[in-house]
Amino acid sequence: MAVAVLSACGGENDTVEESAQADETENTSAELTEMTQVTSWFPQIESAGQYMADMEGYYEEEGIDMTTDPGGPEVSSVSIVASGNAEIGMAQGDEVLLAIEEGIPLVAVMANFQQSLQGIMYHGEHDVSDFDDLAGDFEIFTSAGAGYWEYLVASTDIEQEQNAVYSGDQSAFVSNSDAASQMYITSEPYYLDQEGVDVGTLLISDSGYENYGDVLFTTEEFYEENPELVQAYVDATVRGWEQFQEDPESVYDYVHDLADNDSSTDQMEYATEQMDEHVYGGDAVENGVGYMSEERWQQLIDQLTELGVIESGMEASDVFVSDFID
Structure with a gap:
């Protein structure tokens, strides 16, 4: 009987404690603001x-x-x-x-x-040290309306006619050795290197675009x-x-x-x-x-x-x- 009574008391205490913990959890959740x-x-x-x-x-x-x-x-x-x-x-x-x-x-x-982290990449076979070196025969793929493109045209030797719309993949860039393309310095150069494509990179920030x-x-x-x-x-x-x-x-x-x-x-x-x-x-x-x-x-x-x-x-x-x- 003593064991039964103690077990019953323990069960009741456990129930009370669990209830209190549930209330505390509910209150904590209620205090959080959804964003x-x-x-x-x-x-x-x-x-x-x-x-x-x-x-x-x-x-x-x-x-x-x-x-x-x-x-x-x-x-x-x-x-x-x-x-x-x-x-x-x-x-x-x-x-x-x-x-x-x-x-x-x-x-x-x-x-x-x-x-x-935005930049322009080009095929590594070209001797390119700055954006002026991309002027001329390069076809440069960028997203439509990219603000930095207008800055590059205004501040470097790159001309508006060199622009081509970036389609979301790099196949056009890879197949054309005279192409350049927008990229993220943390992404595209790595993946292309895995495919055996050697690229050089220029960061847009190096052009002075703040x-x-x-x-x-x-x-x-x-x-x-x-x-x-x-x-x-x-x-x-x-x-x-x-x-x-x-x-x-x-x-x-x-x-x-x-x-x-x-x-x-x-x-x-x-x-x-x-x-x-x-x-x-x-x-x-x-x-x-x-x-x-x-x-x-x-x-x-x-x-x-x-x-x-x-x-x-x-x-x-x-x-x-x-x-x-x-």
Whole structure:
């Protein structure tokens, strides 16, 4: 009887404890604010800061129940954020400015890369040292409307007639030894090398085009109504990038599983090495990951204004906030 009574008491206590734990879990979940962010491409290591923050629970620690949706060639993060279907989007700095020019009230809150990872690649058999060397017979594939293309035409010997529309694959480039093509320094050169195609590369940033890469933005309305939440998001993402710098390999499997493709550890190691300076170098050395300056934004605005891509009158202070990076 004593055993039975003790067992019954233990069962009752267990039930009470389990109930309390369930209530605590429910309360914790209720305290989290749901947010959605859209990246610029399919899951890849170039978004390591966000994925590390997801994996390690940094967003939850900041009170955010985060959903991370992938981008892609048919996905416009600007449209998704503008429509209210996500709170945070990712795009190149010039893409954010073009959206603002079109009347979409966006504000940039941090930049994953101090300089864009975009560049132009060419066949390694050519002696090319700068963009002027691509003038003449080269056929250069770029995405339609790429802001950097207009800058290259205006500031180098490259001519508008050399441009061809990038179709999304590299077959036209590979089959034509006199072709050049847009690329990400972390991606296409690696994959083509695996296929035995030798390429040289030029980064757009080396041309003087002042473009932040993978800028994280929200709407003016969301920023003004939820500054604490935006701060929490930035803190978690910066922490993700800092942890990635300490232990990049720890997130490789996580990204690989999300990508559900043939991405390999070798490719992610290659990309990690290539993007290191772009994340942690430049102004980020003294000011921290994600930092953006008014001077850099104004330079990009002035460049696009001079090219006639945007109208004059836009001010850097209207397109980004620096308050969130400590």
